Amino acid sequence: MRSLLLQVIAVTSINLKSIAQRRWLSLSTVIAIALVVIVLLAFLAMANGFQRTIAGAGADDVAIVLRAGSQAEINSTVARDQVRLIEDGPGIARGADGKPLISPELYLVVDGLKRSTRTKANLPLRGIGEQGAALRKGIAVTAGRMFNRGSNEVVVGKALLREFEGFDLGSTVSFGATRWTVVGVFDAGGSVFESEIWADLNVVQSLFNRNNFVQTVRARLTGPAALNELKSYSDNDPRLKLDVKSEAAYFAEQASQTSDLIQKLGWPLAIAMALGALAGALNTMYSSVAARATEIATLRAIGFGGFPAFVGTLVESLSLAAIGGLLGAAATYLIFDGITASTLGGNFTQVVFDFKLSPWLIGEGVALALIVGLIGGLFPALRAARLPIVAGLNPT
Amino acid sequence: MNDFDLVRKNLFRRKLRAALMIVSILIAFMIFGVLAGFHRAFTVGEDRAAADRLITVNKINFTQPLPMAYFNRVRAVDGVRQVTHANWFGGYYQDPKNFVMSLAIEPATYCDVYRKEFDIPPEQLTAFIRDRSSAVIGESMARKWGWKVGDRVPIASNIFSQRSGGHTWDFTIAGIVKAKVEHVDTNFVLFQYDYFDETRSFGKDTIGWLILQTNAPENNDRVVKTIDSMFANSTAETSTDTEKAFGTAFVAQFGNIALIVFLVVGAAFVTILMIVGNTMALSIRERTREIGVLKTLGFSGGRILRMVLGESILLALLGGLPGLAIAALITIALRASLASIAPAFAVSPDIALQGIALMIALGLITGIIPALNAMRLKIATALGRG
Numbered sequence: 001m002r003s004l005l006l007q008v009i010a011v012t013s014i015n016l017k018s019i020a021q022r023r024w025l026s027l028s029t030v031i032a033i034a035l036v037v038i039v040l041l042a043f044l045a046m047a048n049g050f051q052r053t054i055a056g057a058g059a060d061d062v063a064i065v066l067r068a069g070s071q072a073e074i075n076s077t078v079a080r081d082q083v084r085l086i087e088d089g090p091g092i093a094r095g096a097d098g099k100p101l102i103s104p105e106l107y108l109v110v111d112g113l114k115r116s117t118r119t120k121a122n123l124p125l126r127g128i129g130e131q132g133a134a135l136r137k138g139i140a141v142t143a144g145r146m147f148n149r150g151s152n153e154v155v156v157g158k159a160l161l162r163e164f165e166g167f168d169l170g171s172t173v174s175f176g177a178t179r180w181t182v183v184g185v186f187d188a189g190g191s192v193f194e195s196e197i198w199a200d201l202n203v204v205q206s207l208f209n210r211n212n213f214v215q216t217v218r219a220r221l222t223g224p225a226a227l228n229e230l231k232s233y234s235d236n237d238p239r240l241k242l243d244v245k246s247e248a249a250y251f252a253e254q255a256s257q258t259s260d261l262i263q264k265l266g267w268p269l270a271i272a273m274a275l276g277a278l279a280g281a282l283n284t285m286y287s288s289v290a291a292r293a294t295e296i297a298t299l300r301a302i303g304f305g306g307f308p309a310f311v312g313t314l315v316e317s318l319s320l321a322a323i324g325g326l327l328g329a330a331a332t333y334l335i336f337d338g339i340t341a342s343t344l345g346g347n348f349t350q351v352v353f354d355f356k357l358s359p360w361l362i363g364e365g366v367a368l369a370l371i372v373g374l375i376g377g378l379f380p381a382l383r384a385a386r387l388p389i390v391a392g393l394n395p396t
Numbered sequence: 397m398n399d400f401d402l403v404r405k406n407l408f409r410r411k412l413r414a415a416l417m418i419v420s421i422l423i424a425f426m427i428f429g430v431l432a433g434f435h436r437a438f439t440v441g442e443d444r445a446a447a448d449r450l451i452t453v454n455k456i457n458f459t460q461p462l463p464m465a466y467f468n469r470v471r472a473v474d475g476v477r478q479v480t481h482a483n484w485f486g487g488y489y490q491d492p493k494n495f496v497m498s499l500a501i502e503p504a505t506y507c508d509v510y511r512k513e514f515d516i517p518p519e520q521l522t523a524f525i526r527d528r529s530s531a532v533i534g535e536s537m538a539r540k541w542g543w544k545v546g547d548r549v550p551i552a553s554n555i556f557s558q559r560s561g562g563h564t565w566d567f568t569i570a571g572i573v574k575a576k577v578e579h580v581d582t583n584f585v586l587f588q589y590d591y592f593d594e595t596r597s598f599g600k601d602t603i604g605w606l607i608l609q610t611n612a613p614e615n616n617d618r619v620v621k622t623i624d625s626m627f628a629n630s631t632a633e634t635s636t637d638t639e640k641a642f643g644t645a646f647v648a649q650f651g652n653i654a655l656i657v658f659l660v661v662g663a664a665f666v667t668i669l670m671i672v673g674n675t676m677a678l679s680i681r682e683r684t685r686e687i688g689v690l691k692t693l694g695f696s697g698g699r700i701l702r703m704v705l706g707e708s709i710l711l712a713l714l715g716g717l718p719g720l721a722i723a724a725l726i727t728i729a730l731r732a733s734l735a736s737i738a739p740a741f742a743v744s745p746d747i748a749l750q751g752i753a754l755m756i757a758l759g760l761i762t763g764i765i766p767a768l769n770a771m772r773l774k775i776a777t778a779l780g781r782g
Contacts, residue, residue, distance in 0.1 A: 032670060036667075067557075070492075071492050075554045109456075119645045177631055272423050283417065286412060343650055344649050348459065
C-alpha cells in the first residue's frame with residue numbers, strides 16, 4: 001500500500017514537472033477554462049447583483065397593498081375610499097400620535113437620460129405619503145435635505161443620480177409641463193429605492209391629475225404575523241378585495257423574473273463553452289500522454305503499476321483546470337465585481353444594480369472548471385494506464 | 397494524389413486530435429450563430445422600421461396618457477397621411493402569469509398604418525369593424541391558445557377595471573392576423589378602443605400613443621416639429637420621433653445587448669484561437685522531417701505554405717459550417733418560445749456569411765505561423781532534427 005502511494009506521488013510529480021515542456025498547449029487549456037469561468041461568473045454575478053438590489057429592498061413587517069392581479073406597482077390602482085378602509089384595518093402599527101403608519105403612494109414613469117448611452121430611459125417618480133421614508137429601512141439623506149410637503153421638490157436616489165443625467169442637487173427638472181427642484185440625495189443601503197425619485201404624494205397627485213386614487217399602500221405591521229389578519233380583512237370586504245403581500249415577498253417575485261432570465265442565458269452559454277474547452281483539455285492531456293509514452297513504459301518496465309500513471313495524468317489535468325478556474329474567478333472579480341449596470345425591472349423602470357460575486361458563485365465556477373478537468377483528464381489517464389509497455393518502448 | 401488529398405490526409409492523420417479541434421471550433425461557431433441571431437432579433441425591427449412612420453407619445457414618458465382629442469388634431473397636420481392610436485391594456489388570460497400582449501385600437505386606421513406588416517382577410521376586417529366587442533388576434537397567439545374565429549375569449553387587464561366591476565373583458569374573435577414580414581410578432585390581441593373606453597372605470601377619453609404615417613420620409617422633420625410645438629406648454633406635451641428611433645431607445649433600456657454578445661463571442665473565439673493555434677503548431681512541428689522530405693522532392697516553399705494554410709482553413713470550415721448549421725437549428729427550435737421578445741430570431745444569410753468569413757480568418761490566423769515556419773524550413777535542419 002505504502003509503495004503504491006509512493007509510486008503515485010512519484011509519477012504525479014513527474015507529470016506536474018513536465019507541464020513546462022508543453023507550456024503553450026497547457027497554457028491555452030488554462031486560459032480556455034478561465035474564459036469559461038469568466039463567462040459563467042459574469043452572468044451569475046449580474047443575476048446575483050440584480051437579485052440583491054431588489055430582494056434586499058423589502059421588509060417582512062411592511063405590507064404592500066395592490067389592486068388584485070396587478071402584479072406590479074406600476075399597474076395598480078387603489079381608490080381613495082379604499083385607502084381609508086385600509087387605514088382602519090387590523091394588524092397595522094400606529095405611531096405615538098395614534099395615527100396608522102401607512103403610506104399611500106403613486107408610482108409614475110418619467111423620462112431620464114442615461115449617461116452611458118445618451119438615450120431616454122424610464123425612471124420611477126414615486127409620490128410618497130408622510131410615513132413613506134420611515135416605512136423603508138435605512139433611508140438616509142446624504143446631501144441636501146428631504147423635500148418639504150406641499151412643494152414641487154424631489155429627492156433622488158444615489159444610484160439614479162450616478163447613472164442618469166440632469167438630477168444634480170439644486171437643479172430643476174421638468175416632467176412634461178411640471179417643474180421640480182432636486183433638494184436632496186438619499187442612500188437606501190444599495191436597494192432598488194436608490195433608483196427612484198421621491199416627491200410628496202399630494203403634489204404628484206395634483207400635478208399629474210390623479211386626485212382620486214393612488215397606486216399602492218404600504219403599511220407597517222405590528223409584526224410579520226399580522227399580515228394574515230390584514231389579508232383576510234381585505235378578502236372579506238367586497239369594497240377592498242385587494243392583493244395584500246409582505247413587501248419582502250413582493251420584491252422577491254419582482255427580482256426572480258429578471259434574475260432567472262439572466263441565469264437561463266448564462267448557464268447554457270457557459271456549458272457550451274465548457275464543452276469547447278473540454279475538447280481543448282482532452283487534446284492537451286492526450287498530447288501529454290503521447291509525449292511521455294516512453295517514460296510511462298519505462299516506469300512500467302521497472303515495476304510501476306498502471307494506477308500511478310492514471311492518477312498522475314488525472315492530477316495534471318485537474319491542476320490545470322483548478323488554475324484555470326481560480327484565474328477565471330480572480331479575473332471576474334477584478335473586471336466585473338462592483339461594476340454598475342441598469343436594466344428594465346418588473347415595474348417597467350430602470351433598476352440600477354452592481355455585479356456582485358459571492359463565495360458560493362465562485363464555488364460554482366471552480367466546480368465547472370474541475371468537471372472539465374476531470375473529464376478532460378479521465379480518458380487520457382485511462383490510456384496512460386493501459387499503454388502497452390512494448391509499444392511505449394519502441395517509439396515510431 | 398493531389399495537394400488537397402495530402403492536406404486532408406495530414407489533417408486526419410491523428411483522428412482524435414482533429415475531431416477534438418473540430419468540436420471546439422464547432423461550439424464556438426454555434427455560440428456565434430445563436431448570439432448573432434439573438435442580437436439580430438433585437439435590432440432587425442429597428443432596421444426594418446418603416447421610414448415614414450412616426451410615434452407620438454407623452455413627453456413625460458410613453459407610459460403617460462394623451463388626450464383623445466390629439467388624434468383629430470394630429471390628423472389635420474399637413475404632411476400626415478394617416479394617424480391611428482393605441483392604448484396598452486396589460487392583458488392576461490386566466491392567470492396573471494399568462495401575459496397577453498393586448499392593445500385597444502381604432503380598427504380601420506390601425507390596420508391601414510400597418511398594412512405592409514399585417515395580413516388580414518378583408519371580410520374578417522369588416523367583421524372586426526362592425527362588431528364593437530370583437531377582437532382580432534395574431535396567428536401565433538391563435539396557435540398558442542388554440543383560439544379560432546368565432547370563439548369568445550375572456551381577457552383580463554392588470555391595469556383597468558370594467559365600470560360594471562371586474563377586470564375581465566370578453567371578446568369575440570373576428571379575425572386572425574398573419575405577418576407579412578418575418579420580424580413582425582403576431583403574439584397579440586387587438587380590440588376596439590371605443591368599446592374599451594365606454595366600459596372602463598377610469599382614464600376615459602385618453603389614449604396611450606399615436607402612430608402616424610407621413611406622406612414621405614422627407615416631411616418627417618417638419619411634421620415632428622409641427623406636432624410637438626402644437627402641444628407645447630399644454631398639460632400633455634408630446635414627444636414625436638421616428639418609429640426606428642423610438643425602437644432603438646426602447647431596446648437600449650434593457651442594457652447593452654450588443655456589448656454582451658460581443659464579449660461572449662469574443663471569449664469563445666479567443667479560446668479556439670489558442671487551442672487550434674497551438675495544436676496546429678504542434679502538429680506541424682511533429683511533421684518537420686516530412687516537410688523536409690517534401691522539399692527534397694521539389695515542393696516549393698510557397699506550395700508548402702499553401703498546404704499548411706489549406707489544412708488550417710479546412711479544419712476551421714469543417715468545424716465552423718456544422719456549428720452554424722446547429723445554431724440555425726437551435727434558433728428554429730427556440731423561435732416559438734422567444735417570439736414575443738425576439739420575433740426574428742434566426743441565423744440569417746448575413747450572419748452565415750460573416751461566420752464563413754470568420755472561419756477563413758480563423759484558419760489563416762491559426763495556420764500562418766506554422767505555415768511560415770514550414771515554408772522557411774531548411775532541408776538540412778528538417779532532416780537533421782528528431
